[in-house]
Amino acid sequence: xxxxxxxxxxxxxxxxxxxxxxxxxxxxxxxxxxxxxxxxxxxxxxxxxxxxxxxxxxxxxxxxxxxxxxxxxxxxxxxxxxxxxxxxxxxxxxxxxxxxxxxxxxxxxxxxxxxxxxxxxxxxxxxxxxxxxxxxxxxxxxxxxxxxxxxxxxxxxxxxxxxxxxxxxxxxxxxxxxxxxxxxxxxxxxxxxxxxxxxxxxxxxxxxxxxxxxxxxxxxxxxxxxxxxxxxxxxxxxxxxxxxxxxxxxxxxxxxxxxxxxxxx
Amino acid sequence: xxxxxxxxxxxxxxxxxxxxxxxxxxxxxxxxxxxxxxxxxxxxxxxxxxxxxxxxxxxxxxxxxxxxxxxxxxxxxxxxxxxxxxxxxxxxxxxxxxxxxxxxxxxxxxxxxxxxxxxxxxxxxxxxxxxxxxxxxxxxxxxxxxxxxxxxxxxxxxxxxxxxxxxxxxxxxxxxxxxxxxxxxxxxxxxxxxxxxxxxxxxxxxxxxxxxxxxxxxxxxxxxxxxxxxxxxxxxxxxxxxxxxxxxxxxxxxxxxxxxxxxxxxxxxxxxxxxxxxxxxxxxxxxxxxxxxxxxx
Amino acid sequence: xxxxxxxxxxxxxxxxxxxxxxxxxxxxxxxxxxxxxxxxxxxxxxxxxxxxxxxxxxxxxxxxxxxxxxxxxxxxxxxxxxxxxxxxxxxxxxxxxxxxxxxxxxxxxxxxxxxxxxxxxxxxxxxxxxxxxxxxxxxxxxxxxxxxxxxxxxxxxxxxxxxxxxxxxxxxxxxxxxxxxxxxxxxxxxxxxxxxxxxxxxxxxxxxxxxxxxxxxxxxxxxxxxxxxxxxxxxxxxxxxxxxxxxxxxxxxxxxxxxxxxxxxxxxxxxxxxxxxxx
Numbered sequence: 001x002x003x004x005x006x007x008x009x010x011x012x013x014x015x016x017x018x019x020x021x022x023x024x025x026x027x028x029x030x031x032x033x034x035x036x037x038x039x040x041x042x043x044x045x046x047x048x049x050x051x052x053x054x055x056x057x058x059x060x061x062x063x064x065x066x067x068x069x070x071x072x073x074x075x076x077x078x079x080x081x082x083x084x085x086x087x088x089x090x091x092x093x094x095x096x097x098x099x100x101x102x103x104x105x106x107x108x109x110x111x112x113x114x115x116x117x118x119x120x121x122x123x124x125x126x127x128x129x130x131x132x133x134x135x136x137x138x139x140x141x142x143x144x145x146x147x148x149x150x151x152x153x154x155x156x157x158x159x160x161x162x163x164x165x166x167x168x169x170x171x172x173x174x175x176x177x178x179x180x181x182x183x184x185x186x187x188x189x190x191x192x193x194x195x196x197x198x199x200x201x202x203x204x205x206x207x208x209x210x211x212x213x214x215x216x217x218x219x220x221x222x223x224x225x226x227x228x229x230x231x232x233x234x235x236x237x238x239x240x241x242x243x244x245x246x247x248x249x250x251x252x253x254x255x256x257x258x259x260x261x262x263x264x265x
Numbered sequence: 266x267x268x269x270x271x272x273x274x275x276x277x278x279x280x281x282x283x284x285x286x287x288x289x290x291x292x293x294x295x296x297x298x299x300x301x302x303x304x305x306x307x308x309x310x311x312x313x314x315x316x317x318x319x320x321x322x323x324x325x326x327x328x329x330x331x332x333x334x335x336x337x338x339x340x341x342x343x344x345x346x347x348x349x350x351x352x353x354x355x356x357x358x359x360x361x362x363x364x365x366x367x368x369x370x371x372x373x374x375x376x377x378x379x380x381x382x383x384x385x386x387x388x389x390x391x392x393x394x395x396x397x398x399x400x401x402x403x404x405x406x407x408x409x410x411x412x413x414x415x416x417x418x419x420x421x422x423x424x425x426x427x428x429x430x431x432x433x434x435x436x437x438x439x440x441x442x443x444x445x446x447x448x449x450x451x452x453x454x455x456x457x458x459x460x461x462x463x464x465x466x467x468x469x470x471x472x473x474x475x476x477x478x479x480x481x482x483x484x485x486x487x488x489x490x491x492x493x494x495x496x497x498x499x500x501x502x503x504x505x506x507x508x509x510x511x512x513x514x515x516x517x518x519x520x521x522x523x524x525x526x527x528x529x530x531x532x533x534x535x536x537x538x539x540x541x542x543x544x545x546x547x548x549x550x551x552x553x554x555x556x557x558x559x560x561x562x
Numbered sequence: 563x564x565x566x567x568x569x570x571x572x573x574x575x576x577x578x579x580x581x582x583x584x585x586x587x588x589x590x591x592x593x594x595x596x597x598x599x600x601x602x603x604x605x606x607x608x609x610x611x612x613x614x615x616x617x618x619x620x621x622x623x624x625x626x627x628x629x630x631x632x633x634x635x636x637x638x639x640x641x642x643x644x645x646x647x648x649x650x651x652x653x654x655x656x657x658x659x660x661x662x663x664x665x666x667x668x669x670x671x672x673x674x675x676x677x678x679x680x681x682x683x684x685x686x687x688x689x690x691x692x693x694x695x696x697x698x699x700x701x702x703x704x705x706x707x708x709x710x711x712x713x714x715x716x717x718x719x720x721x722x723x724x725x726x727x728x729x730x731x732x733x734x735x736x737x738x739x740x741x742x743x744x745x746x747x748x749x750x751x752x753x754x755x756x757x758x759x760x761x762x763x764x765x766x767x768x769x770x771x772x773x774x775x776x777x778x779x780x781x782x783x784x785x786x787x788x789x790x791x792x793x794x795x796x797x798x799x800x801x802x803x804x805x806x807x808x809x810x811x812x813x814x815x816x817x818x819x820x821x822x823x824x825x826x827x828x829x830x831x832x833x834x835x836x837x838x839x840x841x
Contacts, residue, residue, distance in 0.1 A: 015770040023773060024783040025807065030713035033785050034720055034820050035559065046787055048765065052757035081753060108736050108793060108801065114754055116761060120789070147559055154824070257561055257824040302575035391582060420582055431582075435601075441574055442601045446608075449581035474628035474680035485644060487651060488623040488681060495621035495685070496655070503617060507594050515596040516604070518617050520687050538617075540596065546581045549694070551608040554719060557822040 016092050019045035026122040028100060032146020036099065039153040041124040044093045048120040049085025053078035055229065056113035064172050065195035067202065068235065071168040075237055079103060079164065082119040083141065090139040095123035096132035097140035099149050101162050103241070105229065112230035134160040135215040135246075142243040144221060152220065157245045160214040165206025165240045169199035172234075199238045200224060207240040216244035290395055290416050294437035298394065301441055303418040306388045310414035311380030315373035316407055338362035339497050343465040343490050355530065358465025360494045362501060363533070366459040370409075374398075374455060377411035382430055390417035391426045395436030396453050398539070433541045434517065443516065447550065448543035451513055455539040458501035462494045464530035494534055498522065502538040515540040597689045599670060603711035610718050613694045614711075616663040619687040620655035624648035631679055631797040634735050636760075637767070638800060641733035644682045645804070646771070649675075649729050652684040657704045665690025667705040667724065669714045673806065677733075679796045707808040709786060717785075721814035725779040730771025731804040734764040736793070761801070765791070768803040781809035 019025065026033060026043035033043065055074050082103070090098050101121035108116065123139065126132045134140045142159035144152060152159065171192065203224065211219050222242035229237060290298065290305060298305055339362040345354065377398075385393050396415035403410050415432065433450035435443060443450070464472070468490040499522065506515060518540035525533045572580075597604065597614035607613060624647045630640040660668045671688035688706065691714075707714065707724040714724065737757045768789075776784045787807035794800045 015766050015773060018770070018773050018777065022782065023777060025769070025773060025776075025787055026783070026785055027787045027789070027807075029786055030709060030716050034557075034716060035822070037720070037817055038819060038822065043783070043785075046769065046784075050758060050761060050765070052754045052761065054752050054754060078753070106791075108798075114757070116757075150559060150822075151561065151824075257826045258558075300574055301578045303578065420579065423579065423583065439601055442605065444578050444581050445574065446601060446605060471625040472680055474626065485625055485627055485640060487647070488625055491623050492621055492651075495623075496619075499619045499621075503596065503619075507596060510594040510596075512594055514594065515617075517600060518596055518598040520598065520617065520619060522685075540598075546584055549608070551611065551694075552605055554609045555606065555715075557716070557820050558825045559822045561824060561826050 016045070016089060019093055027120065028122050028146050032100070032149075035146045035150040036124055039150055040127050041096070041149075042127050044095045044123045044125050045089075046120070047086050047089040047093070047095075047098060047123045048118065049082045049087070049089065050116055050118040051078050051081035051085070052114055052116045053081070054114050065192075066170055066172075067199065068168045068170050071235075071237075072166055075168060075239075076164075076166050078115070078117040079119070079166075082117040083162065086119040086121060087139055087141060090123040090141075093123050093125075095125050095139050097134075097142065097159060098123050099142055099144055099146065099159075101141050101143045103143075103164075107230065115229070132158060136161075143241060144243055148221065152245065156247055157218075158248045160216045160244045160246055161210075163207050163210035163214070163216075163219060163242055163244045165203045165208070165210065166237060167199045167202040167206070168235065168237045169195060170235045171195050199236070200240075203238040203240040207242060211242075211244035214244050215246065217246050219244050290436060294395060297437040297441055298416075298418060301444065302421045303392070303394070304421050306390055306417050306419050307384075308414065309381050309384035309388070309390075309393060309417045310412065311377040311382070311384070313373045313376035313380070313411045314403065315369055315409055315411065338364045339460065339501060341490075341493055341497075343468070345466045347466065355464060355466045355469055358468060358490060358530075359463045360490060360497065361461055362497075363459040363461050366535075367457055370457045370459075373409065373411045374413075374457075377413045378453075381413045381415065382432065385415075385417040385430045386426075388417050389419060389425055390430050391420045391423065392431040392433070392450065393417050394433055394440060396432055396434050398453070398455060433543075434539070435541055443541075443543065447545055447547045448514070448516065449546045451542040451544050453539065454506055454509060454515065454542050455537065456502050456505045456509070457535060457537050458498050458505065459533065459535045460494045460498040460501070462490060462532040462534070464490060464532070469530050491532070494532070495522070498534040498536040502536040506538050506540070510542060513542050513544045516543050517541050598687065599689050599711050603670070606712050606715040607691060608694070610715055611694050612691050612715075612718075615665045615690045615692050616660070617687070618656055618659040618663065618665070618668055618690050619685070620652045620659065621683070621685045622648045622651035622655065623681050623683045624651070625681045626679070628680070631794070631800055633799065636734060637764070638733040638735065641677070641682070641800075641802070642731050642767075645675075645677065645684075645731040645733070645802075646729070648682045648684045649731075652686050653706055653727060656686050656688070656706055660690035660706070661700075661704045663690050664692055665704060666692045666700050667707065669707055669709060669711045671706050671708045671727065673708055673727075675804070677794060677802060679794075708806065709808050713786070716820070717810065718813075719818065720820055721812055721816065721818040722810045723813040725776075725781040725809040725811055727806065728772045728775035728779065728781075728784055728809045729804065729806045730768040730773070730775065731802065732764045732767040732771070733794075733800060733802045734760060736760070736799050736801050764801065765789075765803050768805045772805040772807060776807075776809040779809045780811065782811045784809050 024043045025046040027046050028036065028043060036043065053074060055071065086098065098121040101119060104118045106116040106118065121141065132140065140159045141162040143162050144159060208219070219242040222240065225239045227237050228235060295305065341360045343358040345356040381393065393415040396413060398413045401410045401412065402408070431450045432452045433440060434453055468488060471486060471488045499520065518538060520536065520538050522534060522536045527533065595615060596617040598617050599614050604614060624644040626640050626644045630638055656668060668688040668690050671686050674685040676683045705724050705726045707727060709717065709724065717724065737760050772784065784807040787805055789803065789805045791803045792801065794802060
């Protein structure tokens with residue numbers, strides 16, 4: 001299935017060759033395209049990576065709320081594979097990074113046991129020829145829009161990579177049923193609260209660990225997504241996503257923004 | 266001034282004589298009107314219920330000679346290339362413009378429109394802004410109700426209007442920009458075209474996917490009859506609108522096409538083109554190139 | 563968004579009064595302009611010396627022979643080629659209409675595509691545009707683009723020009739379900755490599771076809787690419803990938819920086835309207 005040099009399927013060969021010869025493709029809007037040019041980057045090509053991964057859940061009723069570690073690993077590995085392939089396409093194009101990364105999960109005819117994880121974005125290259133690869137020597141990734149990328153560059157920071165932390169947590173059936181016996185009263189559900197707290201913390205911590213490994217000084221645009229995918233309502237994946245950034249030594253001219261009152265409605 | 270021969274319902278006349286004020290404008294549209302020197306004087310509307318559908322091809326049945334359509338209207342015939350076959354092989358087909366549907370539509374719309382404009386004239390208005398037009402089918406028996414409404418406005422400190430009021434779908438800041446750009450509103454325009462399709466064998470086979478059996482090629486081809494009908498129905502509406510513009514421009518046009526299938530192979534396409542007829546009152550003066558900005562939230 | 567001109571402009575009220583009081587100038591009946599652009603978009607075009615000419619539209623339907631969606635493997639070529647042909651025919655017709663009306667291109671094209679089991683339908687509506695200065699001849703072929711008039715304006719200001727719409731489609735059979743039975747026995751952490759390969763090639767084929775169209779148009783890039791993908795509503799074992807974008811190339815020797823200003827809006831919620839201020 002794979003190319004000899006890297007993990008990409010053979011099918012990608014021709015498309016990337018055309019991009020290397022000078023044609024660029026990008027899923028950036030015109031506004032985003034103009035803004036990345038403003039900060040000295042040029043789009044190189046639309047890049048994507050995907051992986052079809054088994055995500056089935058063995059149906060068992062657990063008495064305690066707990067993390068389903070095997071599933072967490074599966075969700076993480078699947079996205080990592082997709083992201084890695086996308087980064088490889090970017091590397092093959094000689095890009096410095098990928099902006100506007102989107103991570104999607106698709107379910108198809110093969111049912112609930114498996115899903116396709118896709119990572120897409122637009123690979124970009126700095127026009128001054130100075131390498132902007134991240135601390136691991138790889139193209140940076142970020143889910144920042146063109147506008148956010150421009151704004152970040154005004155402050156002298158550069159993205160290092162899209163970082164994520166995930167945790168698939170199972171909320172105990174029995175526990176939930178018992179606590180429901182107290183409905184009608186204004187009471188916190190301690191087990192439930194505790195479970196969700198722990199799950200979110202795990203996801204956020206893992207995301208931060210990734211940022212540390214990249215040598216980043218901070219994470220911007222953090223968001224937390226919670227999905228049950230195909231597992232029923234007692235099992236939830238908590239996914240924390242953000243873009244790890246570091247301050248660069250590039251010269252920065254901090255501009256004072258103009259304040260306006262819009263007269264349009 | 267209420268006209269003794271007016272066809273407005275009594276309720277409308279009472280509403281206006283009381284001197285009360287109602288307006289369909291939003292807050293910002295209202296403020297924009299005042300900025301333009303236009304004073305809203307009341308909500309005006311017009312209704313008309315039309316019935317049609319008595320004329321249809323089914324009365325003639327299949328096997329009859331091809332219909333010649335409305336005088337001068339679009340007609341296109343399609344002949345079966347296969348030679349003979351059975352009685353349920355559609356050996357001929359036809360696209361034709363349904364002039365009676367278009368006429369009935371036009372009558373209904375124009376009646377509703379002129380009633381709305383009459384109400385505006387009663388109020389002494391110079392124009393009507395923010396027009397909303399809707400058509401609602403009232404039942405399955407082919408009755409459609411046309412309803413137009415808008416806000417009548419008077420130009421402040423100006424003599425009483427001597428002509429039919431002007432009208433526009435636009436209101437608020439958008440209307441203000443139209444004036445600033447050098448255009449004066451004339452009237453709203455809406456036009457409908459209707460084309461009926463009686464499929465012939467080739468169309469039927471391509472749509473059903475059995476074209477391969479009956480054609481010499483692999484069976485994949487453009488479905489000419491439907492393509493002709495779809496393109497024609499749009500062209501007809503656009504041509505009619507263009508001819509009623511008399512050199513003016515149509516701004517903010519909206520083209521919508523709907524399709525209906527009465528029975529297998531019996532289709533109807535209807536297109537509706539609406540927009541604002543405007544005329545230049547001053548020479549073209551382009552504005553400066555816009556200044557781009559990035560907004561920090 | 564526009565800056566005021568340097569000479570003092572008449573007030574809005576005066577303009578409206580003039581518009582509605584003057585006897586309207588007679589016009590050349592052959593010059594009727596129709597456009598589905600908003601007034602803002604028209605003003606954007608005017609600021610770079612372009613104007614709308616005519617609302618244009620085109621439709622094409624192309625059949626897919628029977629049996630193509632039945633179980634199979636790999637690409638469903640009949641569907642992919644029907645999509646490509648329908649799109650090409652519709653675009654050709656649209657450009658022809660635009661050219662006949664004197665347009666140099668069509669902007670804001672609204673693309674309506676539908677893939678049915680027996681045919682593909684593509685319907686396009688947009689506004690043909692041209693430079694106001696009629697002495698500017700059309701140096702190359704008419705272009706179509708789904709970029710809004712506003713995006714077209716920004717691109718032109720930056721020194722780029724649109725060449726046309728590029729699209730690439732591929733329809734494939736999703737790998738078969740029989741695989742799933744073997745999944746039950748397997749542990750969870752595993753990639754399904756055959757499946758991955760099939761979907762990869764379909765996506766790549768669609769993107770590549772789009773790129774090839776771009777190269778044919780002598781463009782140097784494709785912007786605002788949209789990828790639509792998903793199973794067919796009438797055959798869930800078949801998946802379609804369609805990529806559409808606008809082909810561009812540099813018209814001026816280099817890219818022109820636009821130098822945007824950073825703004826912070828001080829708007830809160832809209833001001834409440836006080837009915838008592840009306841007399």
